[in-house]
Amino acid sequence: MECRAGCGACCIAPSITSPIPGMPLGKPAGVPCIQLSDDFRCGIFGQSERPACCGGLKPSAQMCGANRDEAINWLSELERLTAPD
Structure with missing residues (x-):
C-alpha cells in the first residue's frame, strides 16, 4: 500500500521519542513533525x-x-492505548 497523498497522519498523531532533525527531543503525540512539508x-x-x-x-x-x-x-x-502510565 502507498501513502495517501495529503495525509501525514503518521507524522502528527504518534509521539516520537528519538531525535528528529529540528526536534532533538522527538515530538509529543498530536504535534506535527517539523519535517512534515506543506503537502503532508x-x-x-x-x-x-x-x-x-x-x-x-x-x-x-x-x-x-x-x-x-x-x-x-x-x-x-x-498512541493512547500504548502510552506509559
Missing part, C-alpha cells in the same frame, strides 16, 4: 536522519483507514 510529506524520507520508528511504520488499510481523519483517529487511539 516527510521532508527526510529515505534519509539516515529519519528516526527508525518512522522507517518501520508502513501504511496499511487498517492504519490508514478510508481517509486522513480515520488515520489520525486510529493512530491517536493506538
Whole structure:
C-alpha cells in the first residue's frame, strides 16, 4: 500500500521519542513533525536522519483507514492505548 497523498497522519498523531532533525527531543503525540512539508510529506524520507520508528511504520488499510481523519483517529487511539502510565 502507498501513502495517501495529503495525509501525514503518521507524522502528527504518534509521539516520537528519538531525535528528529529540528526536534532533538522527538515530538509529543498530536504535534506535527517539523519535517512534515506543506503537502503532508516527510521532508527526510529515505534519509539516515529519519528516526527508525518512522522507517518501520508502513501504511496499511487498517492504519490508514478510508481517509486522513480515520488515520489520525486510529493512530491517536493506538498512541493512547500504548502510552506509559
